[in-house]
Amino acid sequence: MCPVPAPQFDLLPTHTMLSLEQVERSLERAGQSHVLQFWPELCEEDRDKFLQELSHLDLEGLKDHCEGTARAAASPPASLDQHIEPVPPESIGSVRKSDQSALSQWENEGLLQISKNRVGVLLLAGGQGTRLGVQYPKGMYNVGLPSGKTLYQIQAERIRKIQKLSDTKHGSKCTVPWYIMTSEFTLAPTEKFFKENNYFGLEPSNIVMFEQRMIPAVTFDGKVILQGKGKIAMAPDGNGGLYQALVDNNVLEDMKKRGLEYLHVYCVDNIMVKMADPVFIGFCVSKGADCGAKVVEKAYPTEPVGVVCRVQGVSQVVEYSEIQPETAELRGPGGELVFSAGNICNHFFTRPFLQDVAEKFEGQLKQHVATKKVPYVDTCGNLVKPTKPNGIKMEKFVFDVFPFSRNFVVFEVVREDEFSPLKNADGAATDSPTTARSSLLAQHCRWATAARATLLDEHGNILPPTASVSAGDSPPAQCEISPLVSYFGEGLEELLKGKTLPTPFILDEKMAKELQAQ
Structure with a gap:
């Protein structure tokens, strides 16, 4: 995956139902008339559904989206090696290198903020468990622990515990609200799962689920992919779709009403994640940061994780595929890797910073190319499951807001204590x-x-x-x-x-x- 300038494209959150003639004209202008090639074969009910789906699309932006996507996929990633430098030491905290008094001070600050109902957690859970080999959201996965607990249950119980620790220390009755960003694929099963499990002992009103937008998958020659005769192949717009989804679903207003000032954002698949980690929260608050990232030391130079660093003086994540091996292998005087800060999708944001991103910067977020195996119907209407990538999904990444931060900090944690992602089915060498x-x-x-x-x-x-x-x-x-x-x-x-x-x-x-x- 590589960052590219590409046109912004989204589903429209509100829409009016378009007529078939309006849709035909728009698709023709976009060079996508093939989308309706099976229209005569659809029954009345399927026609209505398809027309509704097409009315949701930003048909005016479809031409730019498809052409821009194909162009982006054909462009090689730019080399950043001569422009990157490590994050400066004054912006870094570390569990391993900080003394116990500093760690205790940060933890106390974090617990204080939690006790005052100023801290929430936000889970990025829009992806399906495809690589894991399951047809349901990853959070519902049972990893085979003696207790049989799923990822969702483990995370819910950590929220309950951190609330209790804060209450015990400060005599409070605090709440850490849990925001869960899902997609069209994961919202209904996630809602059902939480309900069936009595919300794992949490108050339902403190669990807020919302959907990110979906965008069409496109072939390498810029054509929208049909996954059925009356269905476009859609995909979530990446975990960076968070910022638009916060606006679409009035989540920022909800946070403001609750008095939240700080948000811990993380990915669903890390079994070791410390929900609303008071040490991390306290470090970021103490530093006056508006944005922060947890990192782990890279296990080896070419480990396939993004690196938190600076590019021409601006903090950002550079993907492992964008760094040449000789740069990745650079070492400092003590033998340590120069670019060692491995990104683990575990972030701190202030609410005002998120508001700024939503209002001023969302349209500037980079788009990234992901080539995928997308099931499609061929010209005869037969379903084909490709064995090699045949389509492109454009994604935004949650960390692409780092350059907009006024005070960005990095917090290094110990991998064995805080990072073990679940991405692949058993049999894979890692992350299973x-x-x-x-x-x-x-x-x-x-x-x-x-x-x-x-x-x-x-x-x-x-x-x-x-x-x-x-x-x-x-x-x-x-x-x-x-x-x-x-x-x-x-x-x-x-x-x-x-x-x-x-x-x-x-x-x-x-x-x-x-x-x-x-």
Whole structure:
């Protein structure tokens, strides 16, 4: 994927139903008359649906969208190597390199802001679980933990716990609202899933779901793709569609009404994500930042993650495909990578900054080309599932607002503690259900041993403390700690110190009460 200047194109949020003649004229002007080639074969109901869908489209902008998309896909990405430099040290905080007093100070600041109802979280959940091999939203995925919890449940419980920690410290009764950006594909199943699970113990009025816009997929020669005789192949406009969706769905007004000042934005697929992380929030607030990004140190020079850096003095994310190998391999005097700040889609924004982006900068966001295998109907009306990329989807990225920030900061965290994404089906070398599950269970084993518990394997042998789990490794033990018991390893010593725990072991609220009573 590469950033390119391309025309802006969107579904219209409000529309009037157009006549067939109006649609025909508009499609002809756009050079897309083939969209109606199967019209005579459609029944009345399908015609109505299709006409409604076409009325939603920005037909006036369709010609520019299709031609611009084809042009963008044919353009090689510009080389940025001579223009990039690392983020300056004064804009960086680090869990590894900061002293304990600074970390405590930031955490206290974050918990204070949470206790005053100034912090919300926003989940980017518009994508489908295609690479994962499932036909439902990723958040509903069960990664195979001993408890059987899904990603949504884990995240909901972390919100409940951080509210409780803030309330305990400040004597408050706070709320961390949860905004969830879905797409046409994921909204209905996500709403149903939350309802069936009683919103995982959260107040339904504090969970706000909204849809991002959809845009047509286009062939390499600039033609809209039909996925059915009466259906255009549509795709979400990328996680950078967030900023337009905030406006379309009056989400910024909702935030203002609730008194929110700070937002933690993250992607659904990171099983280790710290919801409304008080240390991150506190660091950003203390620095007076309007925009911030969490990063992890790149595992190796060519790791396929974007790099947070500066280009001609402006903060942004440069995709790994846009950096030459020799630049990626540059090292500093201590042997560390010069461009080591790996982007993990975990961001801080102030509400006024989001308002500014929505009002002034949204139209300037870059568009990115993603080539995809898009199912389509051929000229005979047969459905074809391509084996190689045949279409282009244009996407905006959530991090492309960094250049508009007046005070941008970076916060480096430890990968083993905070980043293990779920992207691929099992069998893949990385980012699979197995690696995500193993990362979380290994973290919980570290927490238990740090709390001075002794873990036994299934044969009764004592397990050694563990530092990390590599991709494909099994965790040392099936030890799972509910977020309702501990948000990030805190409070475990009083429960586990001196205890010998046979595994598999699930430390949930019920078990915590039993241990307390012992």
